Amino acid sequence: MRFTLRLDIINHQDINVLAFYSGQHINYVINVYSDDNQSTLHALNQNIVDLNDTVVMTGDFNIRNND
Numbered sequence: 001m002r003f004t005l006r007l008d009i010i011n012h013q014d015i016n017v018l019a020f021y022s023g024q025h026i027n028y029v030i031n032v033y034s035d036d037n038q039s040t041l042h043a044l045n046q047n048i049v050d051l052n053d054t055v056v057m058t059g060d061f062n063i064r065n066n067d
Contacts, residue, residue, distance in 0.1 A: 010047050014040040017051070025053070032059030 006017040006028075014033040019026050028051045034040035 009049055009051070010043070012040065012043050012047075015043065028054045030054060030057040030059075032057065034059070 002021045004019045004021070006019050009017045014035070016031045018029045018031070020029070030051070032040055032044070
């Protein structure tokens with residue numbers, strides 16, 4: 001198994017896309033940190049990438065409910 005940080009997919013200081021290769025199959029783990037202005041979420045929305053083989057997407061999204 002081989003792991004690679006994929007800056008070619010999205011290059012953002014608060015988004016890490018890690019690909020891991022198992023034979024001919026590629027899977028992705030995405031880690032996201034978003035500040036109070038949710039600028040990272042806007043960057044994700046503007047750079048939508050089709051990663052059908054995403055295994056997990058995790059992070060600190062700092063999204064608050066206004067209620």
